[in-house]
Amino acid sequence: MPIRKVKNEFDKLTAILETEPIADECTAGELTRIRDQFQDAIKSGDPAQLLKEKKIEQQLLLLEENNPVISKAIKDVINALSGMGI
Numbered sequence: 001m002p003i004r005k006v007k008n009e010f011d012k013l014t015a016i017l018e019t020e021p022i023a024d025e026c027t028a029g030e031l032t033r034i035r036d037q038f039q040d041a042i043k044s045g046d047p048a049q050l051l052k053e054k055k056i057e058q059q060l061l062l063l064e065e066n067n068p069v070i071s072k073a074i075k076d077v078i079n080a081l082s083g084m085g086i
Contacts, residue, residue: 003047006080010038013073020069027067034059048084057081 017031034056041050051057057078064074 002080002084003042005083006038006051006077007042009073009077009080010035013070013077016070016073027063030059030063031070034063051081051084 013031014035017028017035037054038051038056041047041054041056044050060074060078064071064078067074
């Protein structure tokens with residue numbers, strides 16, 4: 001199921017957030033907010049729709065450009081979202 005792949009990739013991103021130094025507190029806060037939105041989407045009845053509405057992919061793309069430490073994890077999440085048609 002594609003949502004499981006996305007969840008796995010978000011779990012990896014969460015692990016990186018907890019262990020790697022992020023460029024600044026603002027970026028770490030943004031990533032935490034995106035992760036929380038994702039978790040809310042998973043709990044909803046239609047995660048794909050909620051992820052689209054929240055524009056999670058666009059938010060991740062903006063962060064990816066400025067954060068090489070988490071760039072790979074973000075790309076993996078984006079690829080998983082693409083697998084869901086998002």
